[in-house]
Amino acid sequence: MTSYLIFxxxxxxxxxxxxxxxxxxxxxxxxxxxxLAGLFGVGAYASALATGAGAPVLIxxxxxxxxxxxxxxxxNFATLKLRDDYLAxxxxxxxxxxxxxxxxxxxxxxxxxxxxGIHAPFKGALxxxxxxxxxxxxxxxVVIVVWLLLNRLDASPYGRTLKAIREDQELARFAGKPVxxxxxxxxxxxxxxxxxxGALYAHYQSYVSPDHVQPLLTIYIFLGLTAGGVGRxxxxxxGGYAVVLFIEATRFAAEVVPGLQPVQVAAIREMLIGAAxxxxxxxxxxxxxxxxxPKAPRx
Numbered sequence: 001m002t003s004y005l006i007f008x009x010x011x012x013x014x015x016x017x018x019x020x021x022x023x024x025x026x027x028x029x030x031x032x033x034x035x036l037a038g039l040f041g042v043g044a045y046a047s048a049l050a051t052g053a054g055a056p057v058l059i060x061x062x063x064x065x066x067x068x069x070x071x072x073x074x075x076n077f078a079t080l081k082l083r084d085d086y087l088a089x090x091x092x093x094x095x096x097x098x099x100x101x102x103x104x105x106x107x108x109x110x111x112x113x114x115x116x117g118i119h120a121p122f123k124g125a126l127x128x129x130x131x132x133x134x135x136x137x138x139x140x141x142v143v144i145v146v147w148l149l150l151n152r153l154d155a156s157p158y159g160r161t162l163k164a165i166r167e168d169q170e171l172a173r174f175a176g177k178p179v180x181x182x183x184x185x186x187x188x189x190x191x192x193x194x195x196x197x198g199a200l201y202a203h204y205q206s207y208v209s210p211d212h213v214q215p216l217l218t219i220y221i222f223l224g225l226t227a228g229g230v231g232r233x234x235x236x237x238x239g240g241y242a243v244v245l246f247i248e249a250t251r252f253a254a255e256v257v258p259g260l261q262p263v264q265v266a267a268i269r270e271m272l273i274g275a276a277x278x279x280x281x282x283x284x285x286x287x288x289x290x291x292x293x294p295k296a297p298r299x
Contacts, residue, residue, distance in 0.1 A: 006132045008248050009241075010204060013139035016240030017197035018221045019228065020146055023236035025190035027225070027291070028159060029183060030166030032088040035075065036194055036221055038095030041102060041213035042071050043195025044202035048115045049108070051203075057121045061199045068195025069188045076187045080180070092215070099213040114209025118202050135204055142200065143237060146193060150233045162186055163231070220247070223273065227280050229287030238289055246276060 018036055025031050043064035051060040075094050079087045102109045109115065121138075123131040153159045164172045165179055173179045202208040220243050228239020250269040257268065280288075 003129070003132060006136050008244060010132070010136045010139050011201075012241040012244040013136070013143045014197050014201050014204075015221065015224060015244050016143050016237045017139075017146060017200070018194055018217075019225045019236035019240035020143075020150055020233060021190045021193035021197070022221050022225050023230065023233060024150060024153075024193070025187055027231040027236070028154065028162040028166060029186040030169075031084065031183060031187060033091045033187070033190065034088050034215075034218055035091030035093075035095040035098075037213050037215055037217040038091070038098035039068050039071060039191050039194035040198035040201070040217060041095075041098045041208075041210075042067050043198030044208040044212065045102060045109060045115070045198075046195065047199035048118045048202050048208055051119045052115065057119055057203060060119075060203075061196060064195045064199035065192040068191040068193075068198075071195070072187045072191025073184065075191075076184055095213065095215065095218065099210050102213060103210040109210075112210060114207055114211075115202075116207045118206045118208065120203055120206050139200055139204075142196070147233050147237050154233055158182075223277055227277060227287060229289040229291060231291030232287075232289055235287050235289035235291070239287070242288075243273075246273065 018040065021039075022033060022036060025033050046067035047057075047060035047064040050063040051057055055063070071094075075091055076087075079090050103111055105111070106113075120131060120135075122134040126134055161172065161177055161182060164175070165177065165182055169179050198208075201212070221240070224239035224243030225236050226239070227242060228237070229235025247269070250272045257265075260268070284290075
């Protein structure tokens with residue numbers, strides 16, 4: 001039971017990183033990114049390939065973040081002259097392209113078999129139990145650092161400019177703000193965080209495959225951020241952990257009903273997750289930790 005709890009909290013931390021990534025680009029800058037799973041996959045494969053070629057794990061994580069930045073800039077550049085809603089369509093297509101490349105380019109990704117034997121830091125020295133605890137501490141530390149940085153960014157003039165762009169980018173442009181530059185920077189940083197989450201996942205599981213680049217991952221992160229509170233880093237962290245804990249809780253709830261096939265159990269779990277979100281948004285439409293607006297200074 002302890003190992004299962006440690007596993008759940010570790011995956012919760014990775015989901016919290018993805019939620020922080022989404023909150024930066026959607027909650028702060030107002031850009032809908034439906035390609036989180038693709039960026040997650042880019043980071044996972046980039047780190048797996050880098051460390052498989054002999055690079056240290058830290059270098060692999062840096063390569064993953066850099067690959068995420070490059071992928072994010074390419075996607076954002078593709079929508080430069082399009083309306084903002086096209087960004088959602090392009091990012092969704094990007095995620096599917098990443099999945100198909102991972103599935104078909106066997107020379108690089110080993111196709112549907114995936115890449116196994118990815119180096120897991122600490123495992124050789126600490127053993128399985130020690131590795132799980134150490135990796136949980138590592139992921140938690142990364143979540144705290146990223147949360148602190150984004151929380152600071154959110155309260156800074158830069159963060160306030162992003163939210164001004166979210167509310168009315170034409171007005172922000174009229175006020176002299178370089179809207180496109182801010183959007184590129186926010187998307188690149190968001191993509192780096194999502195790719196880092198993918199790298200952390202790959203080295204924790206020691207395996208990555210095209211099955212890990214499914215649109216359902218993006219849906220879960222959107223659910224978590226919506227439940228936690230869009231526009232607030234604390235809400236993103238809370239929502240990331242909450243959605244994982246709830247997903248795992250539905251595993252036991254669905255098994256209470258006897259005589260069901262595994263496919264039916266999976267369907268019931270998805271129904272429970274959707275129903276819980278509907279109830280939550282009915283009670284707290286702004287999320288459990290909604291965005292706060294500082295009072296205007298007195299003149």
